[in-house]
Amino acid sequence: MTAEPILTISGLDVDYGTGASGVRALRNIDLTLHRGEVLGLAGESGSGKSTLAYAVTRLLSPPGVITGGDVHYHRPGGGTIDILALSPEQLRAFRWQELSIVFQGAMNSLNPVHTVHSQLTDVLTAHRPGMRAAERTARAEELLSLVGISTDRLAAYPHQLSGGMRQRVMIAMALALEPEIVIMDEPTTALDVVMQRQILRTLVELRERLSFSVVFITHDISLLIEFSDRIAIMYGGRIVEQAGATEIYRDPRHPYSEGLLHSFPALHGPRRELTGIPGSPPHLSAMPTGCAFHPRCAKAFEPCATRVPVLAAPDADQDREVACWLHR
Amino acid sequence: MKYVLQRLAFYAVTAWAAITINFLIPRLMPGDPVEALMSRYQGQLDTGAIASLKALFGLDENQSLWSQYTGYWSSLLDGDLGLSFTYFPTPVGEVLSDALPWTLALVGITTLISFLLGTGIGVYSGWRRGSWLDGLLPVTTFISSVPYFWLGLIAIALFAVKWPLFPFEGGYDSSLVPAFDWPFISSALYHGVLPGITIVLSAVAGWILGMRNMMVTVSSEDYVMVAQAKGLSERRVMFSYAARNAVLPNISGFALSLGFIVSGTLLVEMVFNYPGIGFRLLQAVGAKDYPLMQGVFLIITLSVLAANLLADMAYALLDPRTRKEA
Incomplete structure (x- = not known):
């Protein structure tokens, strides 16, 4: 190569x-x-x-x-x-x-007390200070649909998702900042x-x-x-x-x-x-x-x-x- | 919402059971308050007085246990807890409502301070292990392992007697009339400093230790590593990911300790002659003042129950996993 x-x-x-x-x-x-x-x-x-x-x-x-x-x-x-x-x-x-990472063990990679939304957007808050809340939510929705999860799961807590869905959320999260x-x-x-x-x-x-x-x-x-x-x-x-x-x-x-x-x-x-x-x-x-x-x-x-x-x-x-x- | 109602129903049943036991225990004990009162007045009471006393305490032998029970409930719902012997003829309710604010203010504020202080120190010392904060741990643990009455007496000996910085007893300057004005409130605060500091000193180690341990445990969770890999600020990782999860057991511990505010201060109030509930309970036990004891126990029971309810609610609010699906 x-x-x-x-x-x-x-x-x-x-x-x-x-x-x-x-x-x-x-x-x-x-x-x-x-x-x-x-x-x-x-x-x-x-x-x-x-x-x-x-x-x-x-x-x-x-x-x-x-x-x-x-x-x-x-x-x-x-x-x-x-x-x-x-x-x-x-x-x-x-x-x-x-450089982002998808960790092994999808079960424990999401914080159980925060919603998917909050965990997807906090990385945007940290790295894109200029972004408005509505834009962050839109990006989070976009990311979820990218990995094939319906956007109404944004408000869900990790324990409400299956293992496969959690790993998809982690992948979506890894791609948040491209x-x-x-x-x-x-x-x-x-x-x-x-x-x-x-x-x-x-x-x-x-x-x-x-x-x-x-x-x-x-x-x-x-x-x-x-x-x-x-x-x-x-x-x-x-x-x-x-x-x-x-x-x-x-x-x-x-x-x-x-x-x-x-x-x-x-x-x-x-x-x-x-x-x-x-x-x-x-x-x-x-x-x-x-x-x-x-x-x-x-x-x-x-x-x-x-x-x-x-x-x-x-x-x-x-x-x-x-x-x-x-x-x- | 369903969860809240379920918990409320559960606590209502528990409260009913506790009150019923509170009703039964004095009646199952050998001797009764009237006999105690008789022996106290050494036979100076005539039979009429005895009968009226029995009626007063709801111990009328002509009444069945059931009608005594219903009578107890109806007077309880009227807020009538009977008359205290020690402060005869002051109603128990009045004795308690005089004492309760003192206990609530002193122990409530110090419990809150020691919780916040201990949890805060615990968060930092658990997050940055090996910093100077770790050196604080053995000191606070040592102080908390000292029996409280001894700590209190040492504090009095040093700061009230040897260097008379603070008063050694009482809740306020006895020359003042209790009122909501500055001289009285400042006097109450001044009298509260020494007992308050000793309470905080003896309680804070537990919070530090609990919080530090949980921080150490949670810090090695995968989601904390993920949060770090995400490039979040250290403050955000420390508070929103590590401390937010680690604080849960401490929150329920705190809510439970609120329940013991009313009861757990017997020693403090004894050592400092503080005019609170614990001091009243001591007097009631000394004088075999059954109505007052029953009243104190009732308050303790209800406050423990209320604190438990609060703990449940706080937990449901903070940890989504304990919430039932709607």
Whole structure:
């Protein structure tokens, strides 16, 4: 893909806790989101997907700390913002205006004591001080109809909505200021498959109309293959493989990606055997030496246990990267 | 609206039950007020006086319990609570209405102050954990763990006796005649300072602790994170998202504590000889003044019920989840 980058993450390190008791949640993450693209981020629980999303938006709550690296946002008109260097005031203005998030767990993302209306409009009040109350209400109605919810639900409280409707409200909220980037952190995990489909379809339509870039975080790699342009696979706080969605599906290079792909039934295409990955994800405080995946890897050989493979293009070609000794 | 009516009906039934028990208990106890009065006058009452006293207290043995009960209700509805022995022949209603404003003013205002102060400190210390406000917590908790009478006595010993800044007893300067004029009101305020401060000191820790804990809990809720991600101002996140949700248990606690304003001040009023309801109750118990005790209990019961009702209403207003769908 030749599109210009909109968000570049380079060398990002995140720790939980400092000193001897601290654990390293993210190590040396390099990732680029291009304009208009859907970037999928996949991995098991605890691989650092959500931590990455929170670190990029500086929402990490203590004891999470960013210990190194850079996150740059590239304005559409040119000009670059160093997100990690923003003052609290600048950060407030940046958030939601340029980058919004749909959090996992739609059930708890809405404040139970405020109406949908109040939660949709307070972001407008904060970022568009000149807007009048009637305009804000009109915008809120517009947003709700955008995600397929009837506008009379504006006066409803979150507990009066179903899970799917709440997640739609969250998506509507994320689009309130027409941001350039929307990070979706497992937006459909709490929902049943039918509702997942509907929400994803809504998302695809909205993205075509509004052309924002998406970072889509999930552990459901089959979903990503259909929905995203490019996929980054995380393991043990590192990105282990990064390639176009079809390349990952047809020809995964990292043994872990291969394992992940064979853990889910594909939604289309021929049947294949599900194998899964033996063992369980490593604990962050007891990360294996060398490649973090080597204790579970069937193809592990001599360098894997001692030396960390770097993320690099496997062959001379292509727009893909993998961190594995098999491809050196 | 339906919810309000349901609650009202529920509290009406509870009030009826409480009043009935209030009626029955003195009649189930061995001995009666007349006997107590007889022993107090050491046989100086003749049988005629005894009979008329019994009639006066509604203890006429010729009457069935039922007709006593209906009589009790009809006099209650007339506002007639009988005559007090201690202040004979002042009606109980008058004794209570003299005492009630003192208690309501002193304890009402101090309860409100300690609630607002404690909740406010709790909001800030829960939001900015690790600030100097956290250092306040052990101090206030220590003070509130001191038995109240001791705290009151220490306050009197220090600020009324050693350094006579404040009067050590009473509700107003006894040389003044109660009236709505400045000398009397300022004297009442001046007399209220020391008991008021001790009440606030002993109560504020509970509010701080409760509010701080709830703030800590609510701050880790997803919707607070969302509010932050939305780029709302910190004030808005802190008050409208975190504190707004965290304050709910404190609000109901506050409404309930309103009910105990009338009753919970026995110690304060004893220590400071304050002319309120608690002081009257103490006198009534000392003098076996059954009508006065019954009157005090009635007031306490009704105020607790009213406070509960208020708590229900406040909760329904503040938390949409407790409202019934129309």
